[in-house]
Each structure stands twice: as structure tokens, then as C-alpha cells.
Amino acid sequence: MNTLKNMRIFVRVADAASFAGAARALDMTTPQASKAVSELEAHLRTRLLHRTTRKLALTDAGKRYLARCRDIISLVDVSEAEAGAASAAPAGTLRLHAPASFGQVFVIPALARFLEQYPEVEADLLLSSRVPDLLEENIDVSLRLATSQLPDSGLVSARICRMASVLCAAPQYLDKHGAPASLDELAQHTQVRLVAPHYSVDHWDFEGPDGRVRLPVPSGRLRVNTADSLAAALISGCGVGPVPLLSALPALRSGTLMRVLPAYEMQGTNVYAVYASRLYLDAKVKTWIAFLQAFVAQALAAPDAATLMPRQPSADR
Secondary structure (H helix, E strand, O other), X not given: OOHHHHHHHHHHHHXXXXXXXXXXXXXXXXXXXXXXXXXXXXXXXXXXXXXXXXXXXXXXXXXXXXXXXXXXXXXXXXXXXXXXXXXXXXXXXXXXXXXXXXHHHHHHHHHHHHHHHOOOEEEEEEEOOOOOXXXXXXXXEEEEEEOOOOOOOOOEEEEEEEEEEEEEEOHHHHHHXXXXXXXXXXXXXXXXXXXXXXXXXXXXXXXXXXXXXXXXXXXXXXXXXXXXXXXXXXXXXXXXXXXXXXXXXXXXXXXXXXXXXXXXXXXXXXXXXXXXXXXXXXXXXXXXXXXXXXXHHHHHHOOOHHHHOOOOOOOOX
């Protein structure tokens, strides 16, 4: 006996309150539909339907069994669809959200390669610091920043990477004020603060030769709310500040920013890909998340070594 097939037939019979109606919907004969339900009853040793010449009615046991059948059939259908989607080629429109800094440095270059590799995929990309509602705004994958774990939201998340922040300043600032030689000397320098939801604003955490050190941060004369604006302020010579590596790398490579106290890293930021559900996970979503993880890992594994070296003091100072 094919139990799952007979369950499906039983559900159709119950919904139609008729063997003939269920048979027509399933493209089978009325005797075949009746036989399937009889096999179930014999297997369960329980009557599921009251049969009369005029109508069918569920027994109490039949009502309970019908609810279970619906749950089982739904789970089977979901599992089959999920397995099928996992093996399908990515196709269709991929709707993405990312914070502006991460999006410009990593997502856009990764997306260019992804679209080249998967020509059946199109993409809509929203770059914004605002956290969107995935369901209401019909977004497949949103990238979120957090210093630790994401709060429990009922959504599914996969970590893309963890990136440290690095203390930076412009060459002209260091030529004028000198480079601090220790954490204690930071208090003698103008400090530019990043004020963002995912980033501490009242202290800086350092990881270095002495382990973890926490320093209070003065209010500072300049406070900004994005990593890119912080990098721009430091490039202009406004002072010293911690720039997330993703925003610091272009300036470090070009020489418009220099590492300060390079033996130390600062508060790390986790980047998560958030999506609505594991069920019916579309192939393009699953493939994109894995693609972005690999792309970012490769990009962070080999930054230009020279740009991350400590700056040598000027000869005339």
C-alpha cells in the first residue's frame, strides 16, 4: 500500500465530501478513490468516513487523522520543493539590501561577477543604513552589521565575515602632530568618533600585545554616523579614528590614510546575510550567499601588505 498516496486521496475525498468529486480532481476512477480510503481504514483499523447513499461524513477519528494528513503532506511538499530548488540553476530577480559601505566595497564587485557567472539572474540592489522589512519590501537577502550575535527576529541568518576596525590618520596629520607610540598617547590627539547603532560610542576596545584594553573615548570635536564619512574626515586631516577595514582598505592602498598603532586591532563587526526562511529557499538566494561568503573571504585574506605596515616617521622630524 502506498500510504502517502492514499493520504492525498483521503484529503481530497474529505474536502469534496464525495468519492466521485475527488476522483475527478485526481483523474482517477471513483472505485479507485474508494479503495484507497478503505485501504487506509484497514491499515489503521479505524473507520475514517461514515458512508451513506447521499453523503459522506468524517468520523471523530477521521477528523483527527485528516489534520495529521494535511501536516504530513505539507511537510513532504516543502521538502520536495526545497530539494528541487537546491538543485535548480539560479534564475530570476534577486532582491538585495546592504549597508552602503559594505555594498560599495564588496557587494557591487561580487554582484558583477555573480551576474556574469549566472546569466539567468537579474538583481535589484538597495544600499541603505536603514534596516528593511524583508517581507513587506520583498527583499530576498539583507546584510546586517552587528558587534556580536543578531537579536532573535524569527529570520534566518548566515555570517558572511567578521572585520576588525583599524586606527587611522592622514599622512599630513601625522606629519604635523606625530604618531602616538602607545595607547596612553592617544589622549593627546584629536579623536574622531563613529556614532552608529552597531558600534560603541563611549569606549574603544583594543586587541593587541597586552590582550584586550578598553579606553574611554572623549566626546571629540567631530562625530560622524557612517564609516565612509569617518574615512573621509580622517583623510582630510581631522584627527585619529577607528575605521572599519572595509572602508579603510581603499585609503590605505592609496596612501591617503596610514595605520596608527598597527599592533592593535579594534572592535570587530560581524556581517550577516539575513533571509526569511530556510523553507523553499530559492537556488539564486542560496547560491548568492555562498558566493558572497567566498568573495569576501578572498578579498580580506590578501590585502596589500605594504598599505597595512606602520608608517615610518619623516626624516626631518
